[in-house]
Amino acid sequence: MNLFYWMQRFYPLLFVFLWSTGFIGAKFGLPYAEPLSFLLVRYGIVIALMTAIALATRAPWPRAPAQWLHIGVAGLLVHAVYLGGVFAAIKHGLPAGICSLVVGLQPLLTALGAGWLLGERVSGRQWTGLALGFAGTALVVSGKFGDAPLGPMLIPALAALLGITAGTLYQKRYCAQFDLRTGSVIQFVPTALVTALAVAWFEDFRIEWSAPFSFALAWLVFVLSLGAISLLNLLIRRGSAVNVASLFYLTPISTALIAWAAFGETLSPLAMAGMILAVSGVYLVAKAK
Numbered sequence: 001m002n003l004f005y006w007m008q009r010f011y012p013l014l015f016v017f018l019w020s021t022g023f024i025g026a027k028f029g030l031p032y033a034e035p036l037s038f039l040l041v042r043y044g045i046v047i048a049l050m051t052a053i054a055l056a057t058r059a060p061w062p063r064a065p066a067q068w069l070h071i072g073v074a075g076l077l078v079h080a081v082y083l084g085g086v087f088a089a090i091k092h093g094l095p096a097g098i099c100s101l102v103v104g105l106q107p108l109l110t111a112l113g114a115g116w117l118l119g120e121r122v123s124g125r126q127w128t129g130l131a132l133g134f135a136g137t138a139l140v141v142s143g144k145f146g147d148a149p150l151g152p153m154l155i156p157a158l159a160a161l162l163g164i165t166a167g168t169l170y171q172k173r174y175c176a177q178f179d180l181r182t183g184s185v186i187q188f189v190p191t192a193l194v195t196a197l198a199v200a201w202f203e204d205f206r207i208e209w210s211a212p213f214s215f216a217l218a219w220l221v222f223v224l225s226l227g228a229i230s231l232l233n234l235l236i237r238r239g240s241a242v243n244v245a246s247l248f249y250l251t252p253i254s255t256a257l258i259a260w261a262a263f264g265e266t267l268s269p270l271a272m273a274g275m276i277l278a279v280s281g282v283y284l285v286a287k288a289k
Contacts, residue, residue, distance in 0.1 A: 011231055012247055018228035020254035022220060024262070026090060029216030032208040035087035036199045041207065042217060043079070043192040046225040050184040059181035068186055071178055074171035075187025078232075080194045081163025085156040094153040100252045102157040104137040107285075109165040110245035117169050120240050129284025130242075132277055133249035139274025140252045165245075171233075172241045180230050188225075246285040249278045 029038055053059070062068050089099050107130050114120040178186075199205055207213070235244045253275045260267050 011234060015228055015231040015235060016247055016250040016254050018223055018231065019248075020251040020258060022224045022228070023255050024258060025216045025220045025224065026087060028212045029220070030087065030091050032210050032213035034199075034203040034206050035091040036084060036195055037203050037205045037207055038217070039083055039087060040192060040195045040199055040205075042220050042225060043188050043195060045217075045221050047185060047188050047192060049221070049226070050181060050188070054179075054181040054185060057181060059179050061182045062178060062186070067175060067178065070170070070175040071183050071186045072190045074167050074175055075191050076194060077163045077167030077170060079187060079191040079229075082160045082167065084195060084198065085158075085160025085163060088156040089153055089160065092153055092156070094157055098141075098154075099157050099160075100141045100255075101138055102154065103161050103164065104134060104141075104249065104252065105161055106165050106168075106248050107242070107245040108134060109161070110168055111242050113165065113169045114241045118173055118241055120242060122242055125287075126242060126285045129281040129286075130246065131281070132284065133246060133281030136274040136276070136278025136281055137249050137252050139277065140256055140271050142270060142274070164248075168236060168241055168245060172236050172244075176237045178233075180233055183233065184226075184229065243286055246282045249282050253278055 033041075054061075062071065086099060086103065111122045111127065111130055115122055175183075232244075235247070256267060256271060256275075
């Protein structure tokens with residue numbers, strides 16, 4: 001077995017780690033910018049970088065117009081709806097624990113849609129693993145709920161949940177195979193256009209170009225939009241939708257561990273028990289035949 005094979009085996013864990021750092025980036029950047037304005041700047045930089053890379057490396061562009069459409073729709077769902085919903089929910093006061101728990105329903109929704117849209121059979125062992133994963137995630141974030149009222153703040157979080165679920169299923173069915181360089185451009189261009197319209201309607205494009213914001217922006221562009229999103233596209237291409245979705249159960253665990261190491265946040269015995277439960281659930285999903 002060559003080195004490339006072994007590197008591929010670590011793609012899921014690397015994706016989980018990189019994806020979970022997005023919450024840290026949001027924590028640093030959102031105090032200095034409106035959520036959609038923050039995302040719009042991020043998208044613009046990603047488009048410029050990936051277009052330059054695609055042209056410099058002569059990456060192939062899709063030939064069929066339908067593929068352009070499918071890749072763009074998947075991008076709108078995964079980026080514009082999911083990221084916009086998460087950033088808006090956190091910015092407007094939804095406790096991070098509740099936001100994580102709402103979005104944490106994604107693997108269960110994906111499993112429900114995988115059989116209907118993709119013809120994937122979800123075994124009893126996988127359903128058990130998905131249930132354990134959600135229970136573990138709930139325990140991990142249970143201490144972070146806070147006392148803030150919910151109400152309308154749940155709406156963007158629910159939109160994010162539907163966006164990432166629908167986007168994963170749509171991409172797996174209609175456009176699982178595409179070049180990561182040109183595909184990123186095709187995904188982020190409509191995302192940026194829709195986000196720009198939302199900024200014009202709801203925000204004033206307020207950004208304070210401070211050092212923490214610049215750091216957060218650079219991190220989200222290079223680590224998340226270029227690194228984690230590319231890994232997500234690879235995982236969707238190669239694995240079942242249910243297996244890929246189950247990995248999202250691990251992101252609250254990774255985020256909690258990063259917060260413990262970087263910010264000194266405590267890990268309660270309940271949270272540690274939840275970590276074990278969530279990891280066990282993801283293992284059952286991945287190993288089920």
